[in-house]
Amino acid sequence: QVQFVESGGGLVQPGDSLRLSCAASGLELRDYAIGWFRQAPGKEREGVSCLSASDGSTFYTDSVKGRFTISKDSAKRTIFLQINDLKPEDTAMYYCAANLMRRFCGGSFNQRLYEYDYWGQGTQVTVSS
Numbered sequence: 501q502v503q504f505v506e507s508g509g510g511l512v513q514p515g516d517s518l519r520l521s522c523a524a525s526g527l528e529l530r531d532y533a534i535g536w537f538r539q540a541p542g543k544e545r546e547g548v549s550c551l552s553a554s555d556g557s558t559f560y561t562d563s564v565k566g567r568f569t570i571s572k573d574s575a576k577r578t579i580f581l582q583i584n585d586l587k588p589e590d591t592a593m594y595y596c597a598a599n600l601m602r603r604f605c606g607g608s609f610n611q612r613l614y615e616y617d618y619w620g621q622g623t624q625v626t627v628s629s
Contacts (some may be wrong), residue, residue: 501526502526502527502598502618503524503525503526504522504523504524504595504596504597504598504618504619505523505525505620506520506521506522506595506622506623507521507523508521508623509623509624509625509626509627510626510628511550511626512586512590512625512626513586513627513628513629514586514627514628515519515585515586516586516627517582517583517584517585517586518582518583518586519580519581519582520536520580520582520583520623520625521578521579522534522578522580522581523576523577523578524579524598525529527598527618529572529574529577529579530553530574531553531603532598532599533550533552533554533598533599533602533603533609534546534550534551534568534572534579534596534597534598535549535550535551535597535598535599535609535616536548536549536550536568536570536579536581536595536596537562537594537595537596537597537606537616538592538593538594538595538625539593539595539622540592540593540609542596543584543592544567545595546561547561547610548561548563548564548581549561549564549567549568549608550570550599550605550607550609550610551570551571551572551579551605552603553603553604554603554604557604557605558570559580559605559607559610561610563589564590567583567584567585568581568582568583569582569584569600570582571582573615579596581594581596581602583625586588586625586627587627588627588628589627590625590627590629591625591626591627592624592625593623593625594622594623594624594625595620595622597616597618597619597620598616598617598618599612599615599616600616600617601615604614
């Protein structure tokens with residue numbers, strides 16, 4: 501059974517940092533591109549970052565470039581999302597998921613959410629002063 505479990509969220513102040521974790525079980529990370537997504541109240545889910553399994557390339561949506569870093573620890577089967585300089589607009593539930601169709605994310609990864617599955621339960625990030 502494939503499962504993703506996200507953790508690491510919390511209530512933080514603007515400018516703080518967080519490291520989110522996505523623990524995977526039931527699949528091999530080398531076989532799937534893995535994405536991080538977020539959904540704020542009243543808004544659609546959006547892709548924020550993706551890590552390709554094919555070549556390790558990383559992709560970010562424009563609003564998070566320079567502040568978010570995706571990485572993985574294959575031995576621990578965990579994908580991380582380092583978030584620096586948090587802003588109130590980063591407030592959302594954050595999810596990870598596997599791309600069932602590709603091992604390479606591509607620059608349009610955040611427009612192909614339908615390719616992703618095995619969504620975790622999410623971890624809440626709230627940025628407020």
